[in-house]
Amino acid sequence: MGSVSELSGRPRSFTRRTLLGGAIGVGLVATAGPSLADPGADVVAARTRFFGAANVDPVTGAVRRDRVILSWFGCTSFAAALGGTVVLLDAWVPRGIHSGYVPTTVAQVGELRPDAIFIGHGHFDHAGDAGALAQVSGAVVFGTAEHCDQIQRQVDAPTFHTVALGDARSTPGETYHHSLGAIEVTAVRHVHSGPKPPDHSDAGSAPFFPVPDLRDAIANPPELCDLVALGSSLSAEEGGSLLYQFRIGGFILTWNDSAGPLAEAGPQVYDVLRGLPASDVHLGAIQGFNQPFNGLRDVRQYIEAIRPGVFVPSHHDNWLPGLTARGDTYQATLQGELDRIPADRRPALRFLSDPGDYLRPDVLTFPL
Template sequence: MGWRNRIGGVIEAGGVLAAGRLAGSGGQGDARTVAARTRFFGADVVDPDTGAVRADRVVLSWVGCTTYAFALAGSVFLLDAWVPRLTSTGYVPATAQDLADLAPAAIFIGHGHFDHAGDAGRIAQACGAVVYGTAEHGANIRAQVADPTFETVALGDASSRPGQRHDFTVGPVEVTAVRHVHSAPTAPERPGGSAPFFPRPELHTLVRHPPTLAGVLQSAPRLKDPEGGSLLYQFRVPGFSLLWHDSSGPLTERAPQVFDVFAELPSTNVQIGAVQGFNQIVNGLRDPRRYIEAIRPELFVPSHHDNWLPGLTASAATYDAPLRGELARVAADRRPQLRPMHDPFDYLSPHRLTFPL
């Protein structure tokens, strides 16, 4: 056995020990669930005795990167399932246990990389949430825990063609999942391309929130987790629709037919989309803009743009100017309102993303 495998084995074993098993959630009426839902969704939305969430409110609470706690029509979901802590433990004021305490009915995975699905297995095992994603997402998430007793639903697999669509319901919510592609660098688009963008790394977060051994051991075994395919989701109830994607890929070059699938979806009130991606160093924020132009939301909320990995990422505020400049290229009658989300101030701030039904 080579030294790389030996070190990898030690990290893997240490990660299992450090991760441990999360405490099970008692669900509706459980004191931890009431407390967690009140914290994530607001006291005006959660019943103080039962923990039930108001059916006439839509609430999203940002938990770093592209993970959101999501209350819709009385149901509670997670969009992705990972709390950042690899290099900056405590920067996001939440834990995987907090997410399990929410007792979500379902977890929706956009893609399988560690910064999107790294806590999904432990959370689903603790609360019994159903995990939705590709077949590869499900297999990898079930493998995260020793005794996976939770259910996973396969929405295609890693070989599914971009543009493949899955329609289903979860409780009162209609859901559409569309296969798209992960962010990736492509050749500069000429003519008319967007200017490259690479924010200068900010290391202050690393100083104020240094990594801990437990955080490293919990995250390190997941660093090699495969993408397993990328999915975009639209959630609909009468009077409201939310569209969420945790990556924005170069569809222009690799799968332009997916834009037509986006355009055929029912109208979108709110789009939460990743703006940070590998193509920004070549084509700036062109790819997020192209998603917006096809989807035509009323409101756009940027995501995957916070400083949870100091040295490679920067604070969300550095995206404000280039994002506004990119949106200025969208036709005025199709240009959405923009609601910037800034780290760390907007973590677990439900008032920023609360909508009436």
């Protein structure tokens, strides 16, 4: 695997024309990724739904290898096709307080047959379905040692493999390198979101209080099985937090499922992030426990260190009505934070709104 320094460089400039969507189907067979030995109709249907008909071979289920395709299915969970290789970033279909808000199921996500599942941290809303999904798909699970142990305990007689990237005692800023076929992966230990006293420096941000929204729970009442599943997973522990950078065919994607107060709890992590290649696309969590005290300051500081060409928010949807609100309530505040970044370093914002942008690969498709 090449060193990080060999891959450095500024991200490409993305425009509407380079956000390809699912409209280009010419030459699919010639550019398809690896075929499945026995895809079955359900696998082909799931991949088509998540990644778009123009990007999936209707016979083999192979996904185009000349694309990076991202499909959001709630909170910080994404199905990703990286140069034809299918992986999951986090593994939880939001449900419990409501049912049916996200238009998919755990079974349908499993039918994607991912090769790997990458876990950012171990809380239920990020890893609650990882064991079931790995068991049915055979995906390798990546996370800290605690994430791996916890996920194996989610199922009886687990048959899937895990790769431990440090453990809960690892120091923020530690890095781990791995490869998955042509994909090079760097994981960085960082810090989960948490409250800190208001930052009154020039870097600080005003407190942010999105108004809780119960309408979605009323419109999508919970089913008993989902309430039981939620209750049984609430005790899941963080187990440490990991940020991931994926490099494939010159394209660089960075993903973090929490944005911690690094200024106070791990400033050395900024140096590590600045030492990584600048990202073409950054998928970043924007909801956090520090927002009542410091707004979206932590989110902005992650973005400043990661230096993406395009920023895509997550963990801002109404997955826990009563405590969360629809993502649209974050948009103006997030744009205000981005506007504080100098124009020559400011990423384009590709905002996601729930529920309309769930399973919308056309808004997050990029060329390799």
